[in-house]
Amino acid sequence: MEVVTAALRAEGEDRADARKEGVWGAGKLGEHRPEVRLRLLPLLLTLVDDPGTATERLVNAWRKNDDVIERELVRLASGDDDVLADRALSVLIAADVPEATSLLARHLSDRPRALAATVVSEAAGRIRYVRPLACDPALLEAVRARLVSDGVGEEESAYLLGLFAHWGPKAGSAIPELLAVLPRFPRRVPEVLASVVAGVEEYREVVVDALEAAIGRPEGGEDAAAALRRLA
Numbered sequence: 353m354e355v356v357t358a359a360l361r362a363e364g365e366d367r368a369d370a371r372k373e374g375v376w377g378a379g380k381l382g383e384h385r386p387e388v389r390l391r392l393l394p395l396l397l398t399l400v401d402d403p404g405t406a407t408e409r410l411v412n413a414w415r416k417n418d419d420v421i422e423r424e425l426v427r428l429a430s431g432d433d434d435v436l437a438d439r440a441l442s443v444l445i446a447a448d449v450p451e452a453t454s455l456l457a458r459h460l461s462d463r464p465r466a467l468a469a470t471v472v473s474e475a476a477g478r479i480r481y482v483r484p485l486a487c488d489p490a491l492l493e494a495v496r497a498r499l500v501s502d503g504v505g506e507e508e509s510a511y512l513l514g515l516f517a518h519w520g521p522k523a524g525s526a527i528p529e530l531l532a533v534l535p536r537f538p539r540r541v542p543e544v545l546a547s548v549v550a551g552v553e554e555y556r557e558v559v560v561d562a563l564e565a566a567i568g569r570p571e572g573g574e575d576a577a578a579a580l581r582r583l584a
Contacts, residue, residue, distance in 0.1 A: 353388060356381055360395040368404065375405045382414060389414055390424055397428070397439040401465075411443055422449065429455050434462045441466035445483060457491035460498050467511045482518040492519070496526045499533055509537050517544045524552035531562050538572025542579035549583070556583070 359374025378396060382389045393414075399407040414421045426449070428440035442465045444452040456466055472480045485491065498504065499512045516523045516530065527548060534541045542563055549559045560583065566576035 353381065353391075356392070357395065360392070360399065368402070371399060371402055372405050375399065375407050375410060379410050379413075382410075386418065389418065389421060393421065393424055394428065394436060397436055397443070400439050400443065408443060408446070412447055415443070415447060425449075426451050426455070429466075434459075438463045438465045442469040445469040445485070448483065453485055453488045453491055456485075457488060457494045460491075460494040461501070464508070467508065471511055471514050482514045484518070485515065487519040487522040491515075492523060492526065496529045499526070499529050506537070509533070510540060513537070513540050513544045517547045520547050521549075521551040523548050524555065527552065527555045527559065531558070534562060534566060538566060538569060539575050542566065542572065542575040543582075546579040546582045559583075 356374055356377040359370045359377060362370035362374065375396065378392045382392060393411065396407050396411055399405050400411070411421075411425075415425060422444075425440045425444055429437050429444055429452070431437050431440075437459070441452060441455055441459075441463055445456065445466055446469050452466075456463060456470075460467065469483070470485060471482050495512050495515055499509065504512070513530075516526055527545070530541055530545050530548065534545070545559050545563065549555050560580065563576045563580050563583075567573050567580070569576075
């Protein structure tokens with residue numbers, strides 16, 4: 353246990369092999385001594401971003417085979433340590449654990465990695481698909497509020513808008529926020545607006561007007577035109 357713990361705590365690029373060995377050792381130790389998994393879990397979560405260690409795969413394997421691990425992940429994701437909670441929640445989201453939705457809603461602005469885990473991206477960063485998070489009222493309200501916050505940049509907006517696009521007309525109440533950020537994210541918002549407003553007739557006219565106005569802008573004009581064609 354001491355050797356594995358020391359390897360998992362090895363810092364620096366030159367100690368990457370030690371951490372990789374540590375994750376391998378943790379897997380073997382947890383296989384033969386399941387009772388140590390809870391002690392190793394926080395250390396493993398600190399390495400979920402460490403390339404080449406397959407840490408998240410190991411944690412998820414433990415979660416599937418041991419209900420105690422899933423409950424501990426939920427507990428850590430609810431804790432006061434934002435970094436650890438963010439990593440624990442990202443594992444829960446990637447595993448489609450139902451409790452993850454409400455946890456993300458409560459702490460959205462403090463869970464950047466968990467928010468990023470709501471989508472699966474390709475190598476170039478393009479979103480391949482959005483995980484099937486339910487359009488929970490609390491999460492919908494949290495995403496609406498976050499989208500119009502001052503500190504939201506291109507990358508974070510892509511995740512937030514991805515959720516709206518996935519929810520479609522169920523996210524119709526977010527149309528005012530989408531219209532508000534159309535000038536900030538002119539390439540991404542038009543397609544999402546077309547997806548969300550479909551079947552939400554009370555907003556259709558104002559969305560069409562906003563997209564028509566956006567066509568003449570140098571950035572995002574083609575995206576607005578494509579969204580209008582989709583609506584037509």
